[in-house]
Ligand SMILES: O=C(O)CCC(=O)C(=O)O
């Protein structure tokens with residue numbers, strides 16, 4: 001518990017164990033954070049669906065990442081979600097103690113750094129709250145702040161709806177049958193709330209190392225502070241925080257089902273010395289026992305499957321988050 005960055009980060013210098021090897025440090029170079037990943041107005045889908053499909057498909061094929069506005073999740077719900085998570089991370093340590101665990105196999109937990117604090121070579125400037133999002137498990141969610149369960153439940157329902165809407169646009173764009181991603185492939189929902197306190201030396205450490213998300217699709221609310229960077233054509237590009245936007249990210253599962261037609265792109269999080277940054281992602285995936293494989297209608301003699309079938313569980317054991 002005392003390992004949570006938020007419990008000691010005001011103590012002064014960056015500890016040695018948080019310094020990344022030189023080749024992965026963000027350094028002092030500032031990354032331009034212009035609108036480098038596409039911003040798609042989903043409100044246009046009801047007027048010109050084909051155009052929206054072209055935009056969504058183009059963005060996922062070229063960047064693997066895009067932001068959406070007019071996405072149907074209300075401004076009030078986005079604000080409430082961010083507020084309740086900021087409040088959660090600000091609560092006194094004794095209110096969070098029972099949730100803390102360093103066991104990487106626990107699916108409900110408050111932890112720090114990356115997947116396995118005990119075995120990682122160096123640490124990351126992040127505290128995390130993670131739990132599944134199904135009606136049956138709400139009673140295992142944090143009880144404080146008192147609005148946590150209501151607000152996070154609504155957020156997970158709305159973010160899943162949005163995820164399915166985007167997946168449906170991708171189905172149409174790729175030529176997959178309607179509803180291909182519904183049910184089995186998108187049944188599991190994992191909430192990951194990240195908290196990156198202000199850092200004494202952002203050039204030497206990272207909030208999260210370079211990675212691809214293992215799931216199907218991620219819907220991320222990043223709040224007002226900058227920190228997310230996407231690796232494109234050998235360079236890092238910044239994801240500009242935009243009011244009321246959500247960031248959408250193709251995971252490895254979707255890359256496999258699309259037989260490589262959609263990209264899953266590496267990304268990382270840098271810290272800053274001024275403000276705490278709180279973000280929350282809804283990770284949509286299949287259940288662990290589902291078989292993941294390229295969709296039959298996207299393969300042919302000319303385009304053979306690039307991946308063998310495997311259970312998601314098998315994949316996660318290499319990639320567990
Ligand atoms: O906090 C962010 O901006 C991104 C977090 C992320 O990439 C993740 O949780 O997988």
Ligand SMILES: [Fe+2]
Nearest residue numbers: 211212213267
């Ligand atoms: Fe990620």
